[in-house]
Amino acid sequence: MALTIFSKILSGEIPCHKVYEDDRVLSFLDIFPLSRGHTLVIPKAPAVTIDQLPDEDAAAIGLALPRICRAVLAATQAPAYNLLQNNGQLAHQAVLHVHFHIIPRFDDGSGLGIHWRPGKLDPAAGAALAADIAARLD
Numbered sequence: 001m002a003l004t005i006f007s008k009i010l011s012g013e014i015p016c017h018k019v020y021e022d023d024r025v026l027s028f029l030d031i032f033p034l035s036r037g038h039t040l041v042i043p044k045a046p047a048v049t050i051d052q053l054p055d056e057d058a059a060a061i062g063l064a065l066p067r068i069c070r071a072v073l074a075a076t077q078a079p080a081y082n083l084l085q086n087n088g089q090l091a092h093q094a095v096l097h098v099h100f101h102i103i104p105r106f107d108d109g110s111g112l113g114i115h116w117r118p119g120k121l122d123p124a125a126g127a128a129l130a131a132d133i134a135a136r137l138d
Contacts, residue, residue, distance in 0.1 A: 006042050006097040020068050024060035027068050034103050035110035037076035041068055041100040048096045049087035061100070069102055078104030082112040 008014040009028065016028035019039060030038040041064060045057040053061075065083070073081060084101040086093040105111040 002096065004095050004097045006095055006099065007046065010042075010044055019071065020064060022060065022064065024057050025064045027064065030101065034101075034112055035078075035106060037072050037078060037102075037104040039068060039072050039102040041065055041102065043098050045098075047098045049093070050085065050098050051087070053098055061098075065100060065102075072102050072104060076104045078106055080105040082114075084112060 005014060009016045010026060016026075018026070018028045020027035020041075024044050025041065026044060027039055027041040030040050041061065043053055043057040043061055045054055047053040047057070050058065069081065069083065072078070082101070082103040082105060084103060085099070087098075089096075101112075103112045
């Protein structure tokens, strides 16, 4: 995995506004926030996408995320938030290290804007695809 800004933060080469840390997870404020309290949560393990993350590190993120979300909401008094995680450049991942964004939402228009273009799932194709995905779970 190539060096990223997150690996430099993890090594201490670049400072951050830390909000949480344990043996496997680091969380800090985003320096280019979409809203007040925009917080990043990253694993210390060097993985580009979440499917590459070892199970133990994924579990640690899963335990830390709700706690950090609650703390961000309490500190910002935001009525809502987005939890965003992108995998790969085609999915808009800018830093090639697994990371989650906790983005508080306020009535002022700040935060994450989403344009959702839903399609329609064909029942037969959906059944076949669900069976194929289920068969590939390890």
